[in-house]
Amino acid sequence: MLKFTYAFLIFILLTTFIAGCGSSHKPAVTAPQTVTYAAQIQKLITDNCLGCHSFQKTGITRYGAPANSNYDTYEQLVSNAVTVNAYIQAGQMPPDGGLSAADRKLFQDWLDDGKLR
Numbered sequence: 001m002l003k004f005t006y007a008f009l010i011f012i013l014l015t016t017f018i019a020g021c022g023s024s025h026k027p028a029v030t031a032p033q034t035v036t037y038a039a040q041i042q043k044l045i046t047d048n049c050l051g052c053h054s055f056q057k058t059g060i061t062r063y064g065a066p067a068n069s070n071y072d073t074y075e076q077l078v079s080n081a082v083t084v085n086a087y088i089q090a091g092q093m094p095p096d097g098g099l100s101a102a103d104r105k106l107f108q109d110w111l112d113d114g115k116l117r
């Protein structure tokens with residue numbers, strides 16, 4: 001009986017060890033993703049910016065966003081992308097605390113990748 005218990009314990013230890021090895025050898029770094037306007041950036045801007053920076057907003061509903069400062073389209077965003085990125089990276093936009101670190105990086109990557117549509 002004792003022999004069996006030892007054999008069983010060794011079996012458990014070995015399988016745990018082997019399973020542990022398997023999972024710890026996954027690659028730590030995931031492949032960099034290509035960022036495009038269609039796949040990620042349009043949604044980021046819609047969710048975080050168009051509440052104020054949209055041609056559909058006028059007067060007080062813009063919450064002070066300058067009248068011609070709209071980012072509804074790819075063209076509008078690209079035409080001012082460097083300034084937009086400066087505000088984003090500084091955590092100034094949106095005004096209520098900026099974007100998450102992940103979203104800031106996403107926008108920077110989009111710029112660095114060549115502002116792909």
Ligand code: HEC
Nearest residue numbers: 048049051052062063064065066069083084087093094095
């Ligand atoms: C709650 C309203 C609001 C939201 C949401 C908002 N902004 Fe603004 N934005 C403003 C106001 C007000 C100003 C003018 C004051 C200033 O420049 O800081 C402004 C100015 C700017 C400017 C400078 C003017 C220009 O267009 O060159 C940029 C760039 C900008 N915002 C980008 C963004 C981006 C990008 C987002 C989303 C990540 C965003 N904003 C979200 C209100 C907003």
